[in-house]
Amino acid sequence: MIKNISVRDLRAHFAGVLDGVTKRLDRYVISKRGKPEAILMCIDDYEGWLETLEVMSSDETMSDIRSAKAELKKGKGLSFKQVFGRDENAAGKRVK
Numbered sequence: 001m002i003k004n005i006s007v008r009d010l011r012a013h014f015a016g017v018l019d020g021v022t023k024r025l026d027r028y029v030i031s032k033r034g035k036p037e038a039i040l041m042c043i044d045d046y047e048g049w050l051e052t053l054e055v056m057s058s059d060e061t062m063s064d065i066r067s068a069k070a071e072l073k074k075g076k077g078l079s080f081k082q083v084f085g086r087d088e089n090a091a092g093k094r095v096k
Contacts, residue, residue: 002027007037 003020005028010017020026021042028040055061071077080088 001025002029004029004031004036006030007032010040 001024003026005013005017007030010028010030017026017028017040021028021040025042025045027045029036030038030040055065080086
C-alpha cells in the first residue's frame with residue numbers, strides 16, 4: 001500500500017514506518033512542505049525496480065521478450081513438462 005507522510009511525521013514515527021515498510025511492504029511518499037520529495041520502500045522492492053529498469057533499458061532483451069510473446073501467440077511455446085520433464089503440479093516436489 002502506498003501512503004503519504006510528511007518529513008515531520010516521518011521523524012516522529014520512523015520506527016513504526018520502517019516496521020510497516022519491512023513487514024507489510026508499505027511504501028511511503030515522503031513530502032516536504034507539501035511537495036513529494038522521495039519514496040521509502042523495502043530493499044526487495046527497490047532491487048526489483050532496479051532489475052526491471054535494467055531489463056527495460058536493454059533493447060536486445062526487450063526485443064527478445066517481444067519475439068517470445070509473438071511466438072507464444074502463434075502457439076510455438078513449450079509446455080512445462082516439455083521443458084522440465086515433469087508435470088507442473090509436481091514442480092514443488094523433489095524428483096529423485
